[in-house]
Amino acid sequence: MTGMTTPAGREAAPARRDAEATRADILKAARHLLARHAHADITLRAVAERAGVSPPLILKYFGNKDALFARVMSFDADADALLDAPLHDLGRHMVRHVLSSQRDRGADPLLRIAFAPLHGDHGDVLRANFRAQVTERLAARLTGPDAGLRAELAVAALVGLGVMYGIARGPHLRETAADTVADRYGPAVQAQLTPGR
Template sequence: MRAVSTPPPVSDPTPARRDAEATRAAILKSARYLLARHAHTDITLKDVAERAGVSPPLILKYFGNKDALFARVMSFEADAEALLDAPLEELGRHMVRHVLVSQTERGTDPLLRITFARLHDDQGDILRANFRTQVTERLAERLTGPDAGLRAELAVGTLLGLGVMFGIARGPHLRASAVDDLVDRYAPVVQAQLAGP
């Protein structure tokens, strides 16, 4: 009797894609952490790799080179996309929930890096300019009425304050409260700036 050969199991590509996404996220998180504490020129790919738990060649595979990696780190484009992904009449609630859920589920909100990044060198200038154009000015474009730019900056500033108090200062009363309760209390403050006079 002949042995029947069984074909090798077909692997599901989803876990590999998830692993790749998790690896990219770990690399970006590591680079953001280091950029907040060191000048761009002082950070090596080896530093990023060690903190992320990967090899330097893997960073090159995913991002190409150090400049491409840090260009991605200094961009708020994808973060702003998620933050502003709601109709204007519901945007305050969405933005507050986004900041809180990012903190509780991922341990960070990528927008908060503007609050603790080194802003005194060329990279600081790039980070500030990106934040203005990709977050506050993009939000202002959606607003109607007078002082749209000011209202957008006040709304974003209010969100950053919440994020700092929740995620960095770790306010015990905030952290002990349910996300829905915090959204109910805080969203009207943000929405008032978005709606305008």
């Protein structure tokens, strides 16, 4: 806190960063780099620089680079939030979640799967996690025929939305309210989740 002084007239040391916020910043930085560079080319120093922390702090929280990227390559927490709605309203919720994640956190919950080919063997891990933690988990919630195909089609629509928003930076999409996009695009996703509704 700038301006506060100690009894000796010196500035007080800045407040320690909140541990959870620091972990989140490190994961966000690692995800950003993983979406742009091959896993082998990413250093802890680069992650630390982007997160605004020291490399030893990353080691303290995650142990090593492999442990950090095992977390980054997991979709579990993202899938929890993405799939957190009743089935009848899930398409709209997922669209809104993809947009609000990009707008509010600067991170798409699914888009890093598009960069799996950059990562060699680590890309295989990313793909396996994505299938198990996102598409297969979604398929397990669906009733009726072709649940696996319908889940993959619904997720494909969301990945496409993320690409248009985060990579192509579609100006009309970016300036439109998330609820408006969810009202228009959500039914296309929902049509795969509850066909014939």
